[in-house]
Amino acid sequence: MTLRAATADDLAAIMALERASFPTDAWSEAMMREELASPHGWYVVDDEAGRLVGYAGLRTVKNAKDADVQTITIAEAARGRGRGRAMLRALLDEASRREVSDVFLEVRADNPVAQALYVSEGFLEIGRKPRYYQPDDVDAVVMKLDLRGWAARDADGPEPRWDGGVCT
Numbered sequence: 001m002t003l004r005a006a007t008a009d010d011l012a013a014i015m016a017l018e019r020a021s022f023p024t025d026a027w028s029e030a031m032m033r034e035e036l037a038s039p040h041g042w043y044v045v046d047d048e049a050g051r052l053v054g055y056a057g058l059r060t061v062k063n064a065k066d067a068d069v070q071t072i073t074i075a076e077a078a079r080g081r082g083r084g085r086a087m088l089r090a091l092l093d094e095a096s097r098r099e100v101s102d103v104f105l106e107v108r109a110d111n112p113v114a115q116a117l118y119v120s121e122g123f124l125e126i127g128r129k130p131r132y133y134q135p136d137d138v139d140a141v142v143m144k145l146d147l148r149g150w151a152a153r154d155a156d157g158p159e160p161r162w163d164g165g166v167c168t
């Protein structure tokens, strides 16, 4: 597993994973290109010997105290081995470096795997958006993480922290 910051050159591989992972509500290539180029965005990819097996994105407006987890995906064949958690932690480490206080996200109510990951990092449900995901008519669960609490907890744990460089 090698985590590195995403570049515009990753767009095609990210889109292939996006379409495979979110068959009914994938973002368009134009949206993803904008995300990668945005000064408010920060994306990380999991690059396995030149093959992209995951990506995740954070949105933080400069000097804002809030951030959002925009998306997170691991290729189906590579799931269940800690890579999703590693990418989520990379996003949260970046948010900490940017001195964010709270991190928000939305997750489909019918996605217990992603919810379990978020809850295990300390995210709490703070509300629901009924029928948010269309065309599937599925509610969004809105979650929030107290990032300072997370960082304090993480600093005490055995996991190595990612400093924003290449991490293998």
Ligand SMILES: CC(C)(COP(=O)(O)OP(=O)(O)OC[C@H]1O[C@@H](n2cnc3c(N)ncnc32)[C@H](O)[C@@H]1OP(=O)(O)O)[C@@H](O)C(=O)NCCC(=O)NCCS
Residues within 6 Å of the ligand: 021, 071, 072, 073, 074, 075, 078, 079, 080, 081, 082, 083, 084, 085, 086, 106, 107, 108, 111, 112, 113, 114, 116, 117, 120
């Ligand atoms: C959600 C996703 C990114 C998790 O990545 P992953 O690499 O498979 O997850 P990890 O191996 O890091 O596991 C992290 C935690 O997720 C949960 N989890 C992972 N696989 C699970 C499964 N099959 N069943 C239940 N919980 C599971 C567990 O809480 C796990 O922690 P644990 O290993 O301590 O039990 C991945 O499943 C994925 O890409 N799914 C499709 C896209 C998606 O739904 N993205 C989220 C959009 S909000």
